[in-house]
Amino acid sequence: MNDRTIMAKLNWFYSLELNQVDLYTAQAHALEDIYLAKTFARIAAIEQQHVDNLAEEIKKRGKEPTYLGDIISPLLGKTAGTISGLLGPKLMLKMDITLEEKAMHDYKNLILHVGNDRHLFDILWDNLLDEDLHTAWFANKLKEFAG
């Protein structure tokens, strides 16, 4: 993967992570259950760390991070309002799992293509594992809404 392609990918992830900060913050506000609301606020803070570590990688390469707009709605085929919790926690968690799985899939893909950039390799792994932990928590919480 050449530098230009890696830069395009980094901006794509940067935008996705920004979208996730906004989404989970909106969901935290929409949720009435305090445990859910607090967890989503905490996850939003972790997504902000992803925004920051990707921005740093972009700047290290002499560029400014570029926000590409709404990445999530086209990915899920849903509007932001729908994803933000209007349908209740069960459907919200399901959509969030779909989104996290997409992010994980794409992080894994990029990890395979970063070559010998050890620092970027480690950052992508960190972000991937956070998304895996989010997915696991969402899936576990979803069980409480089953039946």
Ligand SMILES: [Fe+2]
């Ligand atoms: Fe993230």
Ligand SMILES: [Fe+2]
């Ligand atoms: Fe996540």
